[in-house]
Amino acid sequence: MGTDGEGIGHVATEDGRSIAVFVKDAVMGDTIRAAITKVKKQYVYARLVEVIKPSPYRVEPKCPVARPCGGCTLQHVSYEKQLDYKWNKVKNCLSRIGGIEHPEDLMEPIIGMENPWNYRNKAQFPVGRDKEGKVVTGFYAGRTHTIIDTPHCDIQAEGNDTIIKCVRDFLQEYNISTYDEETHTGLMRHILTRVGFTTGEIMVCLIINGTKLPHADVLVERLRQIDGMTSISININQDKTNRILGDTCKTLWGQDYITDYIGDVKYQISPLSFYQVNPVQTKKLYDKALEYADLQGGETVWDLYCGIGTISLFLSKKAAKVYGVEIVPQAIADAKVNAQINGIENVQFFVGKAEEVLPAEYKEHGVYADVIVVDPPRKGCDETLLQTIADMQPKRMVYVSCDPATLARDVKRMGELGYQVEKVAVVDQFCQGGHVETVVLMSKKDT
CATH class of the missing domain: 2.40.50.140 (Nucleic acid-binding proteins)
Incomplete structure (x- = not known):
């Protein structure tokens, strides 16, 4: 495969x-x-x-549209074989791209889920119309922007069906136009939902190609009746782009955010926040990152690509000082709030590119780190960043990755810079799909 x-x-x-x-x-x-x-x-x-x-x-897919829909690519494969496939995918990348001989000797058994369904706390449903003019919502067919009409999804949080039906009925009843990518016309682009698995709080954000949603008060009144509804907003995206969210959100009702927990750390999550989509597995992922960091209480830690501070705050409980770096200003604003609401004072956050902030802080202020944690996007880490990490000579580097290929590339580079892989953990964060999360522990070769 x-x-x-x-x-x-x-x-x-x-x-x-x-x-x-x-x-x-x-x-x-x-x-x-x-x-x-x-x-x-x-x-x-x-x-x-x-x-x-x-x-x-x-196996027989649980979802009747699993084959055309691009959301799940492995529903027709038994879950045990999905786990085997993902573990081997990481192993093969570390061997073929990373140049590691017998990586299986360093790899722990894959961490799967007891129930690999209804695990996603976030969904983004594109909105359109079929040939008869009826409103359709769902997910794109693989490698296309053709919407597969999906009134129910087995990997999304339970309760999304009620929200989507409510919005669909409203759009149909009030004849609200839906977005056409080719002509850049029509109002309603996407429906975003978020659910706090621990708190039960629900967010609905409607992404529109405009600045105002007609009859919004009617929709708000209907959505408010759903148990757990906490935040209803619109997001303005008038750009001709494939990017789902624009930069501006306006709250129509309730809070600007919902809250949720990973372990005992509380997070505020806004429509624009990056937050892992599988809270059950995220706890296991962060526990593994914390285990690999092996903090004893006196360490200085840098958390690069920190998002809203999820890993930073996890690490802060066992470190002397944690510094987080993230390019998105809104995410850093959220991170600072999250530190405040948890009463955590030993963290400091920087806005900017990790490959610019860390080298500047190192050269200008002589910062150091006992442990560095990176959780980059799919493209992996910048070469300048990897060189700076090696120059700082932390005892350990913990690499959290959502792409085994770029992980393996960066692991190989860190090997050339004096670091060796000690342990690898594979976590099934995206059940029924092909993606996988990996945590790698690297240490200085002379230690």
Whole structure:
């Protein structure tokens, strides 16, 4: 199976070569009939036409639109095999890209979920209309912006169905226009929902191509009747872009945020906040990062790409001082509030790019770190940042990653700079999908 969960088979060519065939929805062990859709020099893409003999790992998807929908790419694979696939994906990246011999010797068993359903605390539903003019909401088909109408989703928080039906009915009843990407016309673009799994608080944010939602008072009154409703807002996005959220939010009713807990740390979450989508697994992920940091109470820690301070505040309980760095000003504002509401005073936050803030602080003020934690976006860490980390010579580096390929690339670079991998933990944060979270502990080779 490939990096996105697609099946990989091989077909013999007339000149005796073996060509790899990438087939979405095929499972390792399937015997299938496929139709070629795109031909490259060394490989081809194909679509699944028929399963002749199913793999022992193939299961019936729980969702009737799992195959066309781009939200879940592995529902047709047994959960045990999903976990096996993700663990091996990390192992193969560390070996092939990271240059680590026998990475499996450093890897712990994958941390999965007892119930890999209804785990997402955040959903973003695009809104459109079908050929008959009826409002549709759901998720995009894979690699397209065609909306698969989805009144129910098995990986989203329970209760989203009621919210989405309420908004759909309102849009239909009051004939509110829906956004058309090609013409950049229409008002309603997306519906964003967030749920506090611990608190039960619910947020609804309506992303619009305008500055005002007609009859908003009617919709607010209806949404208020839903148990747990805490925050109702609009987000203004008038740009011709694929980016879902604009920079401006206006609260229509309730608070500007909801609250939730990871462990015993409380967080305020606004529509623009980055917050892990799987709170059950996030606790396990952060526990593992804290374990790898091995804090004894006197350490100085830098948390790079800190978001709203989720990991920073977790680490602060066992460190002398934590410094967090994040490029998004709103996230840092949230981080400071989160520190305040938890009564945490040994943290300090910086707004800016990690690859600019840390080198500047190191060169100009001589800052140091006993432990550095990084949790970068998919593109991984900047080379300047990695060099600065090596120059600062922390005892340990904890790398939290959502992309095994860029993780492996950065691990290889840190190896060249004097750090070696000690432990690897794989966490299934995105059940039924192909993505995976990884925590890696690196230490100075001379220690």
